[in-house]
Amino acid sequence: MEAYLGIIAIIVVVALLAAGGVFLLFRRGGGQAPPVEPPEVLPLPGEQAPAGTVTKDDDAATTTVPPPARPAEPVIVTPEIEVPPPSAGRMVRLRTRLARSQSTFGKGLLELLSRDRLDDDAWDEIEETLLTADVGVSPTRAMVDELRTRVKILGSRTPAEARALLREQLLIQIGADMDRTLHVKPHGERPAVVLVVGVNGTGKTTTTGKLARSLIGDGSTVVLGAADTFRAAAADQLQTWGDRVGAQVVRGPEGGDPASVAFDAVARGIQDKVDVVIVDTAGRLHTKTGLMDELGKVKRVIEKKAVVDEVLLVLDATTGQNGMRQAQVFAEVVNITGIALTKLDGTAKGGIIISVQRELGVPVKLVGLGEGADDLAPFDPEVFVDALLGD
Numbered sequence: 001m002e003a004y005l006g007i008i009a010i011i012v013v014v015a016l017l018a019a020g021g022v023f024l025l026f027r028r029g030g031g032q033a034p035p036v037e038p039p040e041v042l043p044l045p046g047e048q049a050p051a052g053t054v055t056k057d058d059d060a061a062t063t064t065v066p067p068p069a070r071p072a073e074p075v076i077v078t079p080e081i082e083v084p085p086p087s088a089g090r091m092v093r094l095r096t097r098l099a100r101s102q103s104t105f106g107k108g109l110l111e112l113l114s115r116d117r118l119d120d121d122a123w124d125e126i127e128e129t130l131l132t133a134d135v136g137v138s139p140t141r142a143m144v145d146e147l148r149t150r151v152k153i154l155g156s157r158t159p160a161e162a163r164a165l166l167r168e169q170l171l172i173q174i175g176a177d178m179d180r181t182l183h184v185k186p187h188g189e190r191p192a193v194v195l196v197v198g199v200n201g202t203g204k205t206t207t208t209g210k211l212a213r214s215l216i217g218d219g220s221t222v223v224l225g226a227a228d229t230f231r232a233a234a235a236d237q238l239q240t241w242g243d244r245v246g247a248q249v250v251r252g253p254e255g256g257d258p259a260s261v262a263f264d265a266v267a268r269g270i271q272d273k274v275d276v277v278i279v280d281t282a283g284r285l286h287t288k289t290g291l292m293d294e295l296g297k298v299k300r301v302i303e304k305k306a307v308v309d310e311v312l313l314v315l316d317a318t319t320g321q322n323g324m325r326q327a328q329v330f331a332e333v334v335n336i337t338g339i340a341l342t343k344l345d346g347t348a349k350g351g352i353i354i355s356v357q358r359e360l361g362v363p364v365k366l367v368g369l370g371e372g373a374d375d376l377a378p379f380d381p382e383v384f385v386d387a388l389l390g391d
């Protein structure tokens, strides 16, 4: 009996020891929280992972990003300065646009004049064609009279003879020998000054910008004056034109004094020793005296520092007689030296060249033949007439 009790006591002790061990073992494993891994920090798209961090590739392989060699430098984007083409030969390049827009005028006339028999009805049609193309009443009369006389002398005409006759008469009316030089040569240390005037909406600011490009393309240096202070967008527009070709743009506060901007632009031109200063003016046709005061003051103030070499009137070829009347108001208040005729690619009324020169008594020096930056050309009467009549 004593031996039994001894064996039972040993079994109980062993069982207790075993149960205690299992309890301790479970307490150690389950009582303690599992180790928490730090959250993985993933870089944003395009961002570099912090140096020394461990990232996971798409295929779950781990890579260590090496520390960058040196801190990234800010990227400064400088606008690219364009090199515009020279102005020579531009009208030849753009002649297809003229041929397209003026074909009813030129080719229509040629077709009529090439007829075997030219009766009164045919002459009426020729007159009508000239008037419809905005040639103007007295130039039309002069042309028809001259053509009638020449046809009577010639008798029957080959198509080439009819073409030559028409070409000659158109060139006489356009004034092939008129001086169309743009006066943009500096005077020693002083820049030439071009004042651009005209009604807003005619393409005045665009023409100012295109002219700057064209002069830069010909090798001149240019400062632009944004004296159209009544339209904030005009100064911004001019700034864009200037930035593209690296020309300084002098501007003033919105609604500020246009004369003060013009003065500052010329002062900058003198200081920077540029060749030409082009001043874009406001074209508000409020009252004639208001306009006269405004443009008169701009001109007077510029003349304190330099000579105004050109006063270019910008005229929209598509506005016909209405545009002409507005142009006349400008001609009355300021001494215009040349006309820049815009949007000639958008009208069949190319005869406006003849009538505007006659009405204002100044030559068309520049023509706008499209919306492109280099679509402003020095006006060449022969290229114009040849484009009208076709080869």
Ligand SMILES: Nc1nc2c(ncn2[C@@H]2O[C@H](COP(=O)(O)OP(=O)(O)OP(=O)(O)O)[C@@H](O)[C@H]2O)c(=O)[nH]1
Pocket (backbone or CB within 6 Å): 198, 199, 200, 201, 202, 203, 204, 205, 206, 207, 234, 237, 283, 341, 342, 343, 344, 345, 346, 367, 368, 369, 370, 371, 375
């Ligand atoms: N097709 C054609 N479009 C032109 C020509 N000249 C200017 N334009 C366009 O005419 C549009 C209107 O110009 P405007 O409203 O006169 O604007 P702007 O040039 O700022 O003229 P302002 O108001 O006088 O300052 C612009 O999109 C120009 O690109 C041209 O010769 N041909």
